[in-house]
Amino acid sequence: MPKNAKHLVVSKTNSLIEATYHLTLAEQRLLLLVIAKIDSRQELGAGISHTITTDDLASAFAVPRKQAYELLRDAAERLYGRSVIVHRPDAIDPNKDYTLTRWVSTVDFDGSRGEVSLFFAPGILPFISHLRREFAQYQLIHVARMTSIYAIRFYELLIQWRAAGSREVLVEWLRERFDLQDKYTSIRDLKRFVIEPAVEQINAHSDLWVKWEQRKRGRVVEALIFTFGPKAESKPETQADSPAKPKPTLTREYVQQHAQPGESWEEAWERLRRKHGA
CATH class of the missing domain: 1.10.10.10 (Winged helix-like DNA-binding domain superfamily/Winged helix DNA-binding domain)
Incomplete structure (x- = not known):
């Protein structure tokens, strides 16, 4: 910690x-x-x-x-x-x-x-x-x-509405605020590379739990609805007895191969380091 x-x-x-x-x-x-x-x-x-x-x-x-x-x-x-x-x-x-x-x-x-x-x-x-x-x-x-730049920003957007416990965000508003420009233009990519990793990291590392759903206008996803609240204290998880996998060496080539779209080398290195405990 x-x-x-x-x-x-x-x-x-x-x-x-x-x-x-x-x-x-x-x-x-x-x-x-x-x-x-x-x-x-x-x-x-x-x-x-x-x-x-x-x-x-x-x-x-x-x-x-x-x-x-x-x-x-x-x-x-x-x-x-x-x-x-x-x-x-x-x-x-x-x-x-x-x-x-x-x-x-x-x-x-x-x-x-x-x-x-x-x-x-x-x-x-x-x-x-x-x-x-x-x-x-x-x-x-x-x-x-957190290793996702979007997780940090989502967390900040949620704590503004901490007392309400929910927040609806228009997709176009979100794209503008995150300065995505021509990145993740499809809602599928936006969910895969922005929303889902952010929610996962908020749930894993912050003091909040968060769930989300989408609101459509016709067939188009117009907004995202986040429901969230403070985490209750939980007992430490126990690890299953299984052979430990060898940790990869975070060479420049390895990091480049495993970088996600839009990540800088430094961001990918930090994410992989935490993932593998390297």
């Missing part, structure tokens, strides 16, 4: 949870770790740096320390080039359609110390700091073991 994630809490405005963006698994983890380490009750300035070390990443997400800085550095470099669209960003001014901003404005790298320092872009600060209303919180540990 990732020990440093146990007491870290992620806080985001609802509009940021429902924003349009795409991040790799490594980028999501870096961003969530930074957000969880700040005090969302305080007002942050654009000139404040937020430092993440290899130890932070390794202990929060069970990443091997010898590879942690490389993953940290690559994630920070990619995150620097990413943008996000926040829809209806201002509750006071409902006529404002959306805000387009970057996540970070500057990244400093220090390989000798094994750390990177991020400076949030001014446009993103209102959605992660000085939060007073319309925001959601959850413990980082509940997503720390």
